[in-house]
Amino acid sequence: MMDATTTTRTTVREATLGLLRELGMTTVFGNPGSTELPFLDRWPSDFHYVLGLQEASVVGMADGYARATGRCAFVNLHSAAGVGHALGNLFTSYRNGAPLVITAGQQTRSLLSNLPFLGASDAAQFPRPYVKFSIEPARAEDVPAAIAQAHRIAMQRPYGPTFVSIPSDDWSAACQPVTPRAWFPDTAPDPAALEQAAKAIAAARRPVLVVGPDVDAEGAGPAMVALAERIGAPVWTSPFSSRLSFPEDHPLFAGHLHAAPQQVSDTLIGHDLVLVIGAPVFTFHVPGDCALFRSGIPIIQMTTDAEAASSAPSGTAILGSLRHGLPALTALLPADGRALPAPRPRPAPPAASTPVSAPYALHRLHAAMPRDAILVEEAPSHRPAMQQQMPIREWGGFFTMASGGLGYGLPAAVGVALASRGRRVACLIGDGSFMYSPQALWTAVQEKLPLAVIVMNNSGYGAMRSFSRVLQVRDAPGIDLPGIDFVSMARGMGCPARAVGTPEELDAALAEAMAADGPMLVEVALDTAVATLYDKPIDNKPTGNKH
Numbered sequence: 008m009m010d011a012t013t014t015t016r017t018t019v020r021e022a023t024l025g026l027l028r029e030l031g032m033t034t035v036f037g038n039p040g041s042t043e044l045p046f047l048d049r050w051p052s053d054f055h056y057v058l059g060l061q062e063a064s065v066v067g068m069a070d071g072y073a074r075a076t077g078r079c080a081f082v083n084l085h086s087a088a089g090v091g092h093a094l095g096n097l098f099t100s101y102r103n104g105a106p107l108v109i110t111a112g113q114q115t116r117s118l119l120s121n122l123p124f125l126g127a128s129d130a131a132q133f134p135r136p137y138v139k140f141s142i143e144p145a146r147a148e149d150v151p152a153a154i155a156q157a158h159r160i161a162m163q164r165p166y167g168p169t170f171v172s173i174p175s176d177d178w179s180a181a182c183q184p185v186t187p188r189a190w191f192p193d194t195a196p197d198p199a200a201l202e203q204a205a206k207a208i209a210a211a212r213r214p215v216l217v218v219g220p221d222v223d224a225e226g227a228g229p230a231m232v233a234l235a236e237r238i239g240a241p242v243w244t245s246p247f248s249s250r251l252s253f254p255e256d257h258p259l260f261a262g263h264l265h266a267a268p269q270q271v272s273d274t275l276i277g278h279d280l281v282l283v284i285g286a287p288v289f290t291f292h293v294p295g296d297c298a299l300f301r302s303g304i305p306i307i308q309m310t311t312d313a314e315a316a317s318s319a320p321s322g323t324a325i326l327g328s329l330r331h332g333l334p335a336l337t338a339l340l341p342a343d344g345r346a347l348p349a350p351r352p353r354p355a356p357p358a359a360s361t362p363v364s365a366p367y368a369l370h371r372l373h374a375a376m377p378r379d380a381i382l383v384e385e386a387p388s389h390r391p392a393m394q395q396q397m398p399i400r401e402w403g404g405f406f407t408m409a410s411g412g413l414g415y416g417l418p419a420a421v422g423v424a425l426a427s428r429g430r431r432v433a434c435l436i437g438d439g440s441f442m443y444s445p446q447a448l449w450t451a452v453q454e455k456l457p458l459a460v461i462v463m464n465n466s467g468y469g470a471m472r473s474f475s476r477v478l479q480v481r482d483a484p485g486i487d488l489p490g491i492d493f494v495s496m497a498r499g500m501g502c503p504a505r506a507v508g509t510p511e512e513l514d515a516a517l518a519e520a521m522a523a524d525g526p527m528l529v530e531v532a533l534d535t536a537v538a539t540l541y542d543k544p545i546d547n548k549p550t551g552n553k554h
Contacts, residue, residue, distance in 0.1 A: 020046060020178040022151040026185050028053070030158055032081040032108070034425070036069040038062050040085030042112025042125055045178040047083075057425065057454070060446035062092035064418040066168075067444060070096065070105040071383065071422025074250075074406060077226065079106040079161050080422075086112050087127035090134060090170075095412045100168045101137040102410040103249055104224060104312075106161040107168040108154060109134070113143065115176040130172035139163075143172035147180035155185050163192040164311035164328065166224070196309065196327030196335070204282075204307050204325060205339035211280035211305075214240040217264065219286020220250035220409070221311060222329060228254075228402035230333040231284065235259050237337050238282075239345025243274065245286035249409040252285070255398035258350045263394050266292035272299040281322075283308040285329055288319035309336075354395050359510040362534045365389045365463060368513060369396040372433065372461060375517035380431040383407070383423055385416025385440040386463050393435065414443025417460065421447050424456040431457050431521055438464040438491060449500040451526040459520035460502075460528040462493050497528040504528040 023046075027033060034055045039047055050056060059065035062084050073080040084090055090097075090111050100107055113119075114126035127133060131141040140160040144153045150173055157169035208214055216238065222231045231253065235242050242259045244252040246266035253260050264271050268291050275281050276299050283289075288308050289297075299306075306322030308315075309332055316324035325332065357367040369392050376382070384393065384407045399405040406423060408415045420434035441462050451458045497504035505516045507529060520527040 016181055017184055018178065019147055019150045019180050019182050020048075022182050022184045023154060023178075024051060024054070026151050026155055026187065027081060029187050030079070030155075032079060032158070034072065035081050035083055036065050036072070036422075037083035038065050038085055038089060039083070040089065040112060040125075042086050042114065042175040043083055045175050046112075046173075057450065059418065059450055061444070062089045063096045063414055064421075064444045064447040064450070066093045066096040066100060066107070066109070067415050067418030068422035068425070068447065068450065069107055069109075070100045070103060070415070071406065071419035072426045073105045073107055073166075073422075074103065074224070074419075075381070075403070075423045075426035077224075079108055079158055082107055082109040084109060084111040086114075086125045087130060087133060088125075090127075090130075094134065094137075096415055096418070097134055097168060098137045099408050099410040099412045099415045103408060104166045104221070105168065106166040108157045108161055108171065109138070109168055110154070110171045110173055113172045113174040116147070116174045117176070119174070127172065131170065134168075134170045137168070138170045139167040140169040142170070143174075144177075147174070147177035148182035150177050151182060151185040155187055159188065159190050159192075162190065164225075165221075193328040193330060194326075195331040196325045198335070200323075200325045201332065201336050201339060204309075204323070205336060207280060207305055207307065208238060208282065209341055211278075213278045214238055214280040214282060215261075215275055215278040216240050216242045217245050217275070217281060217283045217286060217289070218242055218248075218252040219245035219284065220248045220252060221285030222252055223250040223402055225285070225311075225329045226402075227285075227329040227333055230330070230337070232257065234284075234333050234337045234340075236347065237340050237342070237344045239347060240282075241348070245283070246271065246290045247292070247409060248286065249407050251399045251402060251405045254400050255394075256350065256400050258347045261351070264289070266290055268293075268295035268297035272297045275299055276302055276304065279304060281306045283310075283322075284333070285310060287312075287315040288322060309333075353398070357396070360534070361509045362532050363508070363510060363513055365465070365533055366392040366396055367510070368461075368463065368531050368533065369393050369435075371510070371513055372435065372517060373397040375514070375521050376433055377431050377521065379404075380433055380521075381405070381423055381427055382433050382435060383416055383420035384435045385413065385419075386435050386437040387411075387440075388437060388465070389435075389463055413440045416440055418444050418447035418450075420458055420460070421451050421454070421456060424451065424458045425454060431459065433521075434458060434460045436460065436462055438462055438493070441493065442491065445496060446500075448497055448502050448526065448528070452501040455525045457523070458526040459517070459523070460497075460526065461517075461520075462528060462530045463533055464491075464493065464530050465533045493528060493530040502526050502528055504530065506530040506532065508532040
């Protein structure tokens with residue numbers, strides 16, 4: 008019998024599992040190795056371990072899950088090599104603002120001074136600068152507290168990934184349990200700044216709004232619609248917005264800005280005030296002149312992201328939560344807003360053809376998807392056609408990547424589907440993009456997810472074909488991708504799949520995929536017409552100086 012002075016020993020592993028339970032992080036995304044086995048020993052039945060077959064897929068799944076739930080996701084990677092595999096999607100998660108706590112196994116502390124196998128030199132530096140916080144705790148007993156701190160920082164806006172390196176022998180060390188802090192990180196914008204903004208908006212005769220992904224990420228969509236209707240101004244989606252920014256069937260929705268300075272300037276410069284909400288000012292992808300910045304037209308930006316606010320070349324920044332700021336700004340504006348315009352006309356349905364065109368395939372996909380279905384997209388060369396043929400209407404109904412790193416879309420769709428049980432998820436992905444993380448399909452099969460994977464097969468990197476034309480580059484190698492059998496690849500991982508090449512085959516396969524009990528892949532053979540990502544060619548030739 009123990010006397011009154013005897014205490015029960017708590018290990019780092021037990022304290023960490025207790026912490027994760029209290030934080031609601033009982034879904035763990037991982038790819039295990041020897042340095043993770045002490046954590047995985049006697050895995051508790053109330054935790055769900057989601058196995059990914061490669062670490063980039065693991066991070067992409069966790070990102071999709073975190074963005075779809077609005078909660079932090081927990082990731083367990085294998086050593087430094089595993090972190091290296093994950094870095095592409097870690098960069099994307101940082102740009103996406105996905106709240107993640109990423110842990111990685113480290114060799115035992117007693118061996119670290121001798122450059123051991125699987126040991127990481129200065130492990131906390133490896134994922135920087137694309138994590139908000141990174142640490143290898145100085146003592147084993149500090150691991151649970153470091154994970155708690157990483158969670159708080161990941162969930163402070165702007166959200167983002169954090170990293171904790173954990174030597175494998177730390178899990179059995181004794182420590183004190185950690186109780187999570189109550190955490191209310193949102194901050195309201197300065198009331199005086201909102202008053203000044205309201206006066207400027209009320210005085211403007213031709214204001215325009217540019218809205219970005221943070222509106223959906225904060226759950227501020229209805230407040231955004233109310234503000235736009237109070238102002239009565241057209242609303243554009245910011246360049247490369249990674250979520251729904253404004254309902255695309257709303258009368259005020261004007262369209263999608265390109266990531267090209269001249270197009271942004273030409274679109275906005277006819278207005279006398281630009282209000283940018285939940286987006287940078289602006290995300291560009293190609294060089295060019297943005298005369299808007301030197302036009303003297305006021306640009307007012309509302310954002311939670313201090314880095315995005317400080318990088319804007321001109322205008323006024325108001326920092327703070329959109330969830331608090333948008334209703335407060337609306338209340339300061341006069342109620343007699345401008346009359347709403349008629350909804351902009353939708354393009355006519357594309358004509359059927361064999362082989363099918365990308366616009367036609369997207370038109371039929373939109374018709375086949377249930378109203379509450381979620382679209383996850385990584386088909387960059389088809390994005391203009393998607394925006395024409397697939398208007399997004401439901402908040403939380405669209406996800407793509409904020410960076411250019413391919414290999415995100417399929418694992419992210421798996422994570423979104425895990426977070427959205429009961430809703431159909433459609434992953435729209437290019438043939439080139441699919442090949443970066445095809446193994447994520449195996450996880451969808453194991454989890455029996457209602458995921459329709461639509462592979463747009465134009466036998467190459469369509470975005471590169473388009474950019475070659477925009478940048479006036481000829482005969483570039485490495486663009487064509489012949490001979491890939493996506494149906495066989497999917498079936499080899501246990502996923503039903505069909506290849507289609509005619510309009511009739513397309514409709515039948517999409518209907519089957521939307522009704523399937525688990526995942527299904529549909530490979531669509533497209534014509535090879537080059538998509539147009541930007542309006543005008545760019546002179547990419549050096550001018551040189553004459554002497």
